[in-house]
Structures are given as C-alpha cells and as structure tokens.
Amino acid sequence: MTQALDINDLTAHYGSTKVLEDLSLSVGASELVSLLGASGCGKTTTLRLIAGFLEPTEGTIRLGGRDLTRLPAHKRDIGLVFQNYALFPHLTVLENVAFGLKQRGVASGERDKRARAMLDRVGLSVLAERLPGALSGGQKQRVALARALVIEPPLLMFDEPLSNLDAKLRVDMRVEIRQLQRANGTTSVYVTHDQEEAFSISDRVAIMNAGRIMQFDTPEVLYQRPTNAFVARFVGFENLIPLRTVARDGEMVTVEAAGGAQLTLSQERFGPIPDAFTLATRPDGLAVTPEAGADGLPATLGLRTYLGRAYQYQCETAAGHLVANGALSAPLEPGGTARLVPVPDQCCVLAGTEL
Amino acid sequence: MTTRLSPALIAVAALVYIFLVGPLIIVIGASLSDTTYLTFPPQGLSLRWFEKIFEITAFRRTIVTSLQLAFLATGLALLIGIPAAYALNRYRIQLPSWLSTVFVLPILVPEIVLGFSLLKSVAVGASFPIFLSLLIGHTLLVLPYCVRVISASLASFDFSIEEAAISLGSPPAKTFFTIVLPNVRAGVVAAFILAFITSINDVSTSLFLTGPGVSTLPIQILAHVEQFFDPTIASVSVLLMFLTVAVMAIVERTLGLTFLAK
Numbered sequence A: 001m002t003q004a005l006d007i008n009d010l011t012a013h014y015g016s017t018k019v020l021e022d023l024s025l026s027v028g029a030s031e032l033v034s035l036l037g038a039s040g041c042g043k044t045t046t047l048r049l050i051a052g053f054l055e056p057t058e059g060t061i062r063l064g065g066r067d068l069t070r071l072p073a074h075k076r077d078i079g080l081v082f083q084n085y086a087l088f089p090h091l092t093v094l095e096n097v098a099f100g101l102k103q104r105g106v107a108s109g110e111r112d113k114r115a116r117a118m119l120d121r122v123g124l125s126v127l128a129e130r131l132p133g134a135l136s137g138g139q140k141q142r143v144a145l146a147r148a149l150v151i152e153p154p155l156l157m158f159d160e161p162l163s164n165l166d167a168k169l170r171v172d173m174r175v176e177i178r179q180l181q182r183a184n185g186t187t188s189v190y191v192t193h194d195q196e197e198a199f200s201i202s203d204r205v206a207i208m209n210a211g212r213i214m215q216f217d218t219p220e221v222l223y224q225r226p227t228n229a230f231v232a233r234f235v236g237f238e239n240l241i242p243l244r245t246v247a248r249d250g251e252m253v254t255v256e257a258a259g260g261a262q263l264t265l266s267q268e269r270f271g272p273i274p275d276a277f278t279l280a281t282r283p284d285g286l287a288v289t290p291e292a293g294a295d296g297l298p299a300t301l302g303l304r305t306y307l308g309r310a311y312q313y314q315c316e317t318a319a320g321h322l323v324a325n326g327a328l329s330a331p332l333e334p335g336g337t338a339r340l341v342p343v344p345d346q347c348c349v350l351a352g353t354e355l
Numbered sequence B: 001m002t003t004r005l006s007p008a009l010i011a012v013a014a015l016v017y018i019f020l021v022g023p024l025i026i027v028i029g030a031s032l033s034d035t036t037y038l039t040f041p042p043q044g045l046s047l048r049w050f051e052k053i054f055e056i057t058a059f060r061r062t063i064v065t066s067l068q069l070a071f072l073a074t075g076l077a078l079l080i081g082i083p084a085a086y087a088l089n090r091y092r093i094q095l096p097s098w099l100s101t102v103f104v105l106p107i108l109v110p111e112i113v114l115g116f117s118l119l120k121s122v123a124v125g126a127s128f129p130i131f132l133s134l135l136i137g138h139t140l141l142v143l144p145y146c147v148r149v150i151s152a153s154l155a156s157f158d159f160s161i162e163e164a165a166i167s168l169g170s171p172p173a174k175t176f177f178t179i180v181l182p183n184v185r186a187g188v189v190a191a192f193i194l195a196f197i198t199s200i201n202d203v204s205t206s207l208f209l210t211g212p213g214v215s216t217l218p219i220q221i222l223a224h225v226e227q228f229f230d231p232t233i234a235s236v237s238v239l240l241m242f243l244t245v246a247v248m249a250i251v252e253r254t255l256g257l258t259f260l261a262k
C-alpha cells in the first residue's frame, strides 16, 4: 500500500503572484518528509497542490504510478490532518472517523468496526459517541488523525497539526504521530515551522524559503552540513564570515576577511576551500582566545553572558558582529581584545560570499 | 455579591415591553369584540369577525396569494441566496470586496422605489402576469436578508472542514449538502423566517404590482380599511400574525430536523 510521491518542477500562483517556483520533491515509500520554513514560505500551498485544492501553473505530481496533477481532490485518496482539526461539528467522533469509509461505500457494520478499531488505536474509543465540540485540543487532533488513517491512504499529509496544542502535549503527540506512521508505513508529508519538531519526527526535511526548497536532507546533515547561507542561519549558524583565498600552500590555505585579517585553514580539516566562500559557524565553532598574535580574527569583546557550559561573547570584528563561546576556566573581560579561531569540525564552508 | 436592579432600568424595560406587546394586545382584543365597529377594550366576546374574514372572497383569495407568494419568494431567495452567500464567503479573498455590498444594496433602496421600478420594467415593460411580477418583486425584496443572514453564519464556518470531507472522498457538491449546509442550518432557518415575514407583511413593493384580480393580504387590508371600520381588519391582522408564527414554528421544527437527520 505504500507509494512514493514525486513532485516535479511545481510552480503555483495566487492570481498573478508566484508563490511556488520550480519546486521538486521526492518522498520515498513509507518515508516521512517535513516541509520546514517560516510562515508564508509556501508550505501550505505545497500541501494544497498535492491534495488537489489548488492547481499548479506548471509541473507534475505523481503518487505511486498515478499522475495526480489534474485529478479532482476527492479522487486523490490522500489523508489530511489540519492545524485546526477540521472535524465535522455536527457528526459524532465515530461518524467523523467513519466518514471516509462511508464515501468508499464500506457497509455500515464493517464501517463501524473499522472506525472503532482506529479510535482504539488512538486511545479514544470511550469518546466515540461524543460530538467534537466536547473534546479537548489533543483529543480532537487524535480524532483527526484516526479519521485520516482509517481510510488507509497511500499518502498522509499534516499541516502544522500540533500548533494549537500546548508544549508538553506537542511533544507527546509528535511521538504518537511518528509511531502510528511507522507502524502503518504510510508515506507522509509533514508541514511545520518548528525546527525541533521537524527534525525529531522526519526521515528527511525540506527547508523552504520564499516558495523554494533551499536544502532537502536528513536532519543530521541539515544540522551539521548546511549547504547555503539561508539554511546555515536557519539551523543556528549565527556567524557567517565571507572570506577570500589569498594564498595556497599544499593543503594549507591562507584566507582574508573583510578588514584584512588573515587566517590559515587546513583543507584536510575544513574540507575543500574555494577562492571565495563563506565560513559558517555556531558560537561554539568560534573559539575565543586571549593571546595576541595567534592565528585568528582580532575582535573587541562586548557583552559576556553565562551559558552554564561556557561564556558567550558578543564580538565586534572588522568582518562584522560575531558571537563566540569561550571556556569557563578563562573568563575574559568585556571591553578587552581577543582572537576568534574557527574550530574545524564545527564550521561549514559555503560556496559564494552572498549572505 | 448581589446586583440591585435600578428602578430606572426596570421602568425602561417595562416601557419597552408595553410598547412591544401593547399593540398586539389591542389588536387581539379588538378582533374579539362583539361590536360592529373597532373598539378596545372589546365589548362582548365573539369570534364572528374571524368568520367574517372567510365570508369575504377578497380576503380568502389574498390570504392564499400572500402565502403562495411568501413561500415561493422565500424559497427562490434561498435558492439564490445560499449559493451566493457561500461563494461570497468561500472565495472572499479572490472576489472584489464590493461584490458582497451589491447583494445588500436592495435594502438601501426604498421599497416603494423598488415596487415602482418593477412596475415600469417588469409589469408594464415586459407585461408579465401580476403574480409573476409580485413574485419577482418579493424575491428581490427578501434576497438581501437571506444573503446577509446566511453570510453571517458562514463567516464563522471553517472551510477546511469542507476540504477535509473532500479529501476523504466526498465530491464537492455532495459535501456542500452533507457538511456545509448542516453547519449553517441556524442561518438558513433565520433567513427563511426573516424573508417570510418580510414578504407576507409587505405593502410598499406590492402596492405597485398588484392589479385586477390579484392582490396580497396587506394590500387587501388597506383597501378594506378605506371603506369599512369593522373589527374584520383586527381579526385578519391577528390571523396574519398567527399564520406567521405557525410558519415560523413549522420551519424551526422541520428545517431544523431535516438538516439534523443525516
């Protein structure tokens, strides 16, 4: 029953405004892929295109062997879970869950049996006869989940399903969703603006910005090896330092930052270094050392904050404002000077110097 | 903590109550009077003025016409108004903002003007039969109320509910009847009642459109009062009131219940 989803060069407009551009995405059978990005970047639009509530201007959507692109929404056989639950207010919990089976012509006895079994799986069988109005947010979302799962769709899609729940429940529910998805092996697309949620629940994550996918990878790769400045910033690489190569000596490369400060980087440890690039680091990837004359970017230390495991310094350099962490054992005084040294395995070399 | 009602507030409430209910009591009282002239309080009790209504052919005929007109006009207005209100709300973002105003515009036009322009264009211009002209007039008259009231209840309807149903395999047209309509039932019932009352009580629009042989009850009452001053008009008013209340009750029940039954 599990099928792969293939989206090719999808472009979509609202009126004359382009909201998606040449978006391509492949979701493997049984895989859970998240679309992650700030509000307004086109996540919901992508889901609506796949669900069939919106027609793309260009591109194709295929599920398994079927071309869905021009198929009406009610024939696509896709399970949807919405942010605001979207339960049918005038139907009981059981009738809500049985709704999809009814549309598929499943006889009423069988329908009830399967709906109840599904309610049982989400732990709500005791609420079967209630109306949705009498449920809590978490219960409503479980009903919505049961309603989408009971039709055993080849594709399940979630649009910010946990946004309306409180923090604790959000974490519980996402584990629950992942377990159900794993158990059924349903191919899934999950939309969220919450990085932790996306990374914790997904096999792969597509980070989106302004209607495009910026990087599509496993959470581990995204977190450690962003390939562009947008994704780097998104996953917490606060320092983006544009650099230019000025000399090469075997595997050692001398680079220069704005303002003229030079660093010598080992390609063995930093990876291949092009002529013009951006070095991205988290505060932890920039060591603060007091010695003058050492290899590093000269900086004036600003505000110092205590993080428990380190001190964090706001630093002013000729290459701009940077944030670096220094050892607890050697606190430095704000106002003094220091050198900032990139830590090899905590830095990413990004092609280009455009930020 | 107890809140003490201010005597002034009680007085105002009582006054409002008297103004609202007073006329009803006077009309009902007058209709029961045994006298041959209109008087209140009634002198002697009798139902003969109710019997009298049905002895007058014009009343008998116009009651039927008014009821037919009210039901048909309300039905037509709902048939147009429900899809219109749906479209206005469903595609609110895509549609120009002035469009919803267009459907409310007729409320701003004095009813007399509506009647007169219809007389010119439909009754005389297109020489439509009188009943048809009346029907067009009444439909136009009540349509804005239908669109308005149903829009109000659709405004709080979450259209992702409709999309959920479609994604589960329910075709859009069917979804409208099984999912959308049951959730705006209250609006439809309210629109029906409002439209029905507006139509059955209308004088201004009908005045221009009634003609030889075809009239409505309020117009007939008007004609009757010009000649007679007997309690018939009181009793016919009471009859009109009860007819309206009965229709309201039936609509509440049936429309409410059919929508509930799935």
Ligand SMILES: Nc1ncnc2c1ncn2[C@@H]1O[C@H](COP(=O)(O)OP(=O)(O)O)[C@@H](O)[C@H]1O
Binding pocket: A014, A019, A037, A038, A039, A040, A041, A042, A043, A044, A045, A046, B093
């Ligand atoms: N119905 C609509 N009409 C016009 N523009 C829309 C509509 N829905 C969304 N948009 C615009 O399209 C862009 C993408 O929206 P959306 O896909 O909802 O973003 P997200 O779900 O990532 O927050 C946004 O700029 C939004 O303003």
Ligand SMILES: [Mg+2]
Binding pocket: A040, A043, A044, A045
């Ligand atoms: Mg969204």
